Amino acid sequence: MWQFFHKLGSPKWFFGIATRFMPWLLAIGIILLLAGLVWGLAFAPKDYLQGNSYRIIFIHVPTAFLAQSIYIMMASAAIVTLVWRMKLADVFVKAVAPVGLVFTFLSLFTGAVWGKPTWGTWWVWDARLTSMLILLFLYGGTIALDRAINDEKSAARAVAVLVLVGVVNIPIIKYSVEWWNTLHQPATFKLTEKPSMPVEMWVPLLLSVLGLYLLFGWLACLRMKTEIVMREQKTRWVRELVMAGRG
Amino acid sequence: MAFDSFSAFIAMEGHGPYVWACYSVFAVLLVGLMIWSSRHHQAVMASCKRRYQQQESSTSARPKQAATFARVEVSQE
Numbered sequence: 001m002w003q004f005f006h007k008l009g010s011p012k013w014f015f016g017i018a019t020r021f022m023p024w025l026l027a028i029g030i031i032l033l034l035a036g037l038v039w040g041l042a043f044a045p046k047d048y049l050q051g052n053s054y055r056i057i058f059i060h061v062p063t064a065f066l067a068q069s070i071y072i073m074m075a076s077a078a079i080v081t082l083v084w085r086m087k088l089a090d091v092f093v094k095a096v097a098p099v100g101l102v103f104t105f106l107s108l109f110t111g112a113v114w115g116k117p118t119w120g121t122w123w124v125w126d127a128r129l130t131s132m133l134i135l136l137f138l139y140g141g142t143i144a145l146d147r148a149i150n151d152e153k154s155a156a157r158a159v160a161v162l163v164l165v166g167v168v169n170i171p172i173i174k175y176s177v178e179w180w181n182t183l184h185q186p187a188t189f190k191l192t193e194k195p196s197m198p199v200e201m202w203v204p205l206l207l208s209v210l211g212l213y214l215l216f217g218w219l220a221c222l223r224m225k226t227e228i229v230m231r232e233q234k235t236r237w238v239r240e241l242v243m244a245g246r247g
Numbered sequence: 248m249a250f251d252s253f254s255a256f257i258a259m260e261g262h263g264p265y266v267w268a269c270y271s272v273f274a275v276l277l278v279g280l281m282i283w284s285s286r287h288h289q290a291v292m293a294s295c296k297r298r299y300q301q302q303e304s305s306t307s308a309r310p311k312q313a314a315t316f317a318r319v320e321v322s323q324e
Contacts, residue, residue, distance in 0.1 A: 037270070041256075042248060046249055051260055051262055052259035052260050052262040053259075055266050056269045059269055059273045063273070105276075109269070109272060110269040110272075113268055116265060218281075219280065222284050222285060223288075225288060229295060242296050243296065243299055247292065
């Protein structure tokens with residue numbers, strides 16, 4: 001177990017594993033996402049209440065889901081950075097923060113466009129929407145803080161603390177639809193209950209969530225590899241790898 | 248198929264603009280992020296390679312100067 005933990009912390013070992021898995025993540029991710037979206041757009045039955053505008057759910061839910069789960073992953077990596085000073089954990093936080101920012105923006109944007117025909121407004125300052133906006137600022141804040149500090153180690157520690165402070169926002173997002181009276185509808189998926197929508201609607205939704213998850217894995221591997229090459233360019237193994245044109 | 252015709256599919260009973268706006272922004276940002284990230288990776292790899300090659304040529308082209316025992320004359324003034 002500990003040996004595995006140390007291996008996982010080694011950038012060289014990670015680089016090899018990531019290179020091996022990336023084509024699979026990309027291929028299966030694209031297939032699942034496309035299948036989910038085409039099914040959702042053209043074949044799923046229309047919602048009896050919201051009509052066809054509900055088809056936005058097939059991108060709104062995956063991006064919102066990823067936006068929150070990327071933040072939870074970043075917070076776990078932040079703990080690892082602070083406690084074990086593992087280099088790879090900090091590389092992860094730095095590499096995926098922009099991806100989280102884009103997904104959070106997408107979930108807010110699709111939510112606003114969905115809100116117009118459904119609620120009659122683009123935006124309301126209610127709990128779910130506001131806490132999601134705070135998540136967007138948290139992602140922006142971690143990126144800005146990392147760029148503002150030149151020293152790599154102090155930047156890693158400062159960013160880790162910021163990410164951990166911001167994690168209080170995650171349960172607020174999750175339970176906002178239950179704690180407060182909001183316009184936003186309650187969660188579509190719950191682990192403990194059967195989905196409240198028919199099979200023809202939630203299977204494509206599940207496919208697009210899984211597909212986007214795999215594509216996120218691909219993006220994370222790629223961006224972490226870039227970061228590793230930049231940080232470790234003085235080492236012999238990166239030199240050999242770059243000169244051989246691998247990676 | 249949930250729609251009778253292709254034009255009905257595009258129109259989505261009046262919700263077309265909303266649905267298609269979301270899907271196009273999603274596609275542009277996701278594909279853009281993927282392409283941008285992989286181009287950035289290629290650029291970083293290429294610039295590293297260039298730097299390594301420069302280092303190699305600068306160390307191999309000019310062989311290290313052999314040590315000499317020539318005395319440096321101190322000015323007598």
